[in-house]
Amino acid sequence: MENINQLIGIKKQKLQKMKEMNVNPFPNRCERTHYISELLEKQENFIENEEKIIVVGRLNAMRRQGKVGFANITDNSDKIQIFVRKDTIGEDNYEIFKLFDLGDFVQIDGTCFKTKVGEFSIRAEKVTILSKSLKPLPTVKEKIVDGRKQQYDKFSNIELRYRKRYLDLLLNPEVKDTFILRANIIREIRNFLDAKNYIEVETPIMQSLYGGANARPFSTHHNTLNIDLYLRIALELYLKRLIVGGMERVYEIGKNFRNEGMDRTHNPEFSMIELYQAFADYNDMMKITEDMFLHIANTIFKSDAVKIGETEISFQKPWLRASMIDLIKDETGFDASDFDLTKIRNFFQKHKLEIDEKAGPGKLIEELFEHFVEPKLIQPTFVTDFPKEISPLAKEKPENPLLTERFEIFINGNEYGNAFTELNDPIDQRERLEAQVKLREMGDTEANVVDEDFLEALEYGMPPTGGLGIGIDRLVMLFTNNTSIKEVILFPQMKPEE
RNA sequence: GGGGGUGUAACUCAGCGGUAGAGUAUCUGCCUUUUAAGCAGAGAGUCGACGGUUCAAAUCCGUCCACCCUCACCA
Structure with missing residues (x-):
């Protein structure tokens, strides 16, 4: 308990720092020119035009290295890597970037390009906080192995998944x-x-x-x-x-x-x-x-x-179509078509099935069906x-x-x-x-x-x-x-x- | 309701009588093309709850709680 409060405390401090820098961590409005999927669909076009684009999304991976940083952001359509460089976005904006946490909603203004290793990405020209996250999201890491997505530390606790479905939806795309x-x-x-x-x-x-x-x-x-x-x-x-x-x-x-x-x-x-x-x-x-x-x-x-x-x-x-009584007969050889209660009860006893004393023949026939036939109807x-x-x-x-x-x-x-x-x-x-x-x-x-x-x-x-x-x-x-x-x-x- | 299983750090898990562990996340430092980034360091826990046994309990026993599986009940 102490620990989670500590993590929240750190994030609140970052939030406070943003306020001190005159940055609203929860602005009322944002801009978006494209869904991420739209960029991914026409990658080459966006790279060639150097069109200014704006995307919004949740930050779900961060790889910072000194005066440069990579992050992944996800919107409802897909996810994309952003590349943030101090020289490009300027010193003040880079200070904001350093206060970003996983889970924050952010707006990225920039242009599309491909990194050295060939990943289609956005070169940020400006980063904006849209909504600061105070509670740490569970971290799920992914890696592509032989074209298949491999997940690490998957958010898999069933009880937590159901109780906090919003996390489940966020962390488990399937x-x-x-x-x-x-x-x-x-x-x-x-x-x-x-x-x-x-x-x-x-x-x-x-x-x-x-x-x-x-x-x-x-x-x-x-x-x-x-x-x-x-x-x-x-x-x-x-x-x-x-x-x-x-x-x-x-x-x-x-x-x-x-x-x-x-x-x-x-x-x-x-x-x-x-x-x-x-x-x-x-x-x-x-x-x-x-x-x-x-x-x-x-x-x-x-x-x-x-x-x-x-x-x-x-x-x-x-x-397939078959009557309940025929199915019972096919499966067990027992003919219940005359609804003879004594006969049916005897059949129950023969198979050591519990008899509901109040049940009539119809109810018992249904029970025979459920017991002998139902599981076999594939x-x-x-x-x-x-x-x-x-x-x-x-x-x-x-x-x-x-x-x-x-x-x-x-x-x-x-x-x-x-x-x-x-x-x-x-x-x-x-x-x-x-x-x-x-x-x-x-x-x-x-x-x-x-x-x-x-x-x-x-x-x-x-x-x-x-x-x-x-x-x-x-x-x-x-x-x-x-x-x-x-x-x-x-x-x-x-x-x-x- | 019966039987079985699980519950340990924010997440995923190891430990199963002798000072509470790992990876990720977090924090600090270094790092201007990384991608499970890396390197060095640090902090973080009522070990589901309550009782009991013991010199000593996360660990053994009991009760309870939650969830999962299964049988029963039930559509």
């Missing part, structure tokens, strides 16, 4: 790349849907009733209204109201909040896209899913596939026909009332999305939600609640509709080859320090 990719992926989702005449909407995050998923909510309180509110756990029920309202194609990209455990694939607040299309069903949602993933892969990665470790995941159509797969018992918002299959027209998307052993032919029969919907309430009374804290306003909307009439939800964070993980959700969320949830 982290910034991940979040740029995230932004691009979301943009391409929008482009894809906008081109199909979907309307992007925003629905309430604070809701007096929550629904649309099985999850425990966060709750809060509105003082003026004096009511308790919940943070949404899904977008679903409000988007369906819009379908009732005649918006035939809608989507929303936004955060959901679930008051549950956290791990490599779960953050309490996470981003989802949900889209709904009137006069469509879950088959249409499969097509949209395939096309959307392909669109992202094609536009951003110029490819139909991504590589995860040694595995290549191909998004080429058509993806290539993109639509797992279809979920038990009705665990799908309270999905329409049942006409030929089998135990099942629904629902699918989930599985890739590389993980779930990426959920979709169904939406239940639009208000009487059936009421029964399903009331069944959920019974589950809640039996202690299931994640069961749905009855949303009378939503049911009323259905009573006015909702057209046949297909709906689809995809986890944005996991999608980004997939496309950026990350195994932790914290790597794709800028500020993941952390316990407070101290």
